[in-house]
Amino acid sequence: MIAQDKLTHLPERFPYSCQWEITCRCNLHCVMCYTDCFNRPDAIRQELTTAEILRIMDDLAEAGTLELCLTGGEPLARPDFFRLYEHAIHCGFLVTVFSNGTLITEAQADRFAALKPHHIEISLHGMTRETFERIALGQGSFDRCLQAIGFLLDRQIPLVLKSTALTLNQQEILTIKRYVESLGTVRYKLGEEIRPELDGGTGPFQYALSEQDLADLNRQDSDLQRDACRRDSTEPPPCRSGMQRFHIDAYGQLQLCSGNRRQSYDLRTGSFHTGFFEALPTFACDWKTPPESSLIQLTTHHA
Ligand code: SF4
Ligand code: SF4
Numbered sequence: 001m002i003a004q005d006k007l008t009h010l011p012e013r014f015p016y017s018c019q020w021e022i023t024c025r026c027n028l029h030c031v032m033c034y035t036d037c038f039n040r041p042d043a044i045r046q047e048l049t050t051a052e053i054l055r056i057m058d059d060l061a062e063a064g065t066l067e068l069c070l071t072g073g074e075p076l077a078r079p080d081f082f083r084l085y086e087h088a089i090h091c092g093f094l095v096t097v098f099s100n101g102t103l104i105t106e107a108q109a110d111r112f113a114a115l116k117p118h119h120i121e122i123s124l125h126g127m128t129r130e131t132f133e134r135i136a137l138g139q140g141s142f143d144r145c146l147q148a149i150g151f152l153l154d155r156q157i158p159l160v161l162k163s164t165a166l167t168l169n170q171q172e173i174l175t176i177k178r179y180v181e182s183l184g185t186v187r188y189k190l191g192e193e194i195r196p197e198l199d200g201g202t203g204p205f206q207y208a209l210s211e212q213d214l215a216d217l218n219r220q221d222s223d224l225q226r227d228a229c230r231r232d233s234t235e236p237p238p239c240r241s242g243m244q245r246f247h248i249d250a251y252g253q254l255q256l257c258s259g260n261r262r263q264s265y266d267l268r269t270g271s272f273h274t275g276f277f278e279a280l281p282t283f284a285c286d287w288k289t290p291p292e293s294s295l296i297q298l299t300t301h302h303a
Helices: 050-063 081-091 106-114 129-136 141-154 173-182 203-207 211-219 222-233 272-282
Strands: 017-021 067-071 094-099 119-123 159-164 187-191 245-248 253-255
Touching (some): 050 081, 067 081, 081 106, 159 173, 253 272
Parallel strands (some): 017 245, 067 094, 094 119, 119 159
Antiparallel strands (some): 245 253
């Protein structure tokens, strides 16, 4: 969120940006979702409690964390979501919320307006009810998502709308993008990455577009093509995960990033300071590119 060149005054290792998957709960079951495998009662019972999250948030604030992204699952599916959100704002974090939008009522939009986030990112899977709900597997989700977008726009809450390019929506991606452009100040992001499920399942990959389909899609729009060219032609910036960025999962495990959970430090039993400064530096990632390499680096994002 904050450009790396504005952060030169920070020590090389400083916990400034956190992505926190506060739950794997969700009211939807999107076909490409990687967290839905843990959206079941026995797993939900293991998730961090309200008190545990508030305590860890206080530790992050104490350590100097500036950016906090609350994601899921669907963060608003936690009954205590606004307690956590409002605490995060009062801690002084720049808070981003990743949401499917479908649980945002007018009253909740008012709560966001009263204590504004840095921005909210909502997944917009399609521009027809049929396509959206074939992906989200939730009846009525298309209308509720569009309604939430309207509630948030009415209150001037900064919004980003995003889609994952899939076989099910490839014909509607450009229509989604045009719709987002028609909203004026709203930014659009197209994700191309599909991930395995957290339990190792590979179901989401059956909806992945081929490289040829992705190239054909990008060629139809100058912004998409420019982004694709940039991804393919520039030296990737060095990965800051574990140095200035980190991830916490729904069970309090501190990790390098959401895409690499091979090693974890348990924040339920240990301190954030020890986890960040002593454990994370020992965690490995096969995909971190050395500075002299020209290999394209994997990006990570939430569907
Ligand atoms: S992708 Fe997001 S909205 Fe869809 S099921 Fe997963 S957590 Fe829910
Ligand atoms: S998976 Fe990617 S973002 Fe995560 S630590 Fe490895 S290189 Fe960095």
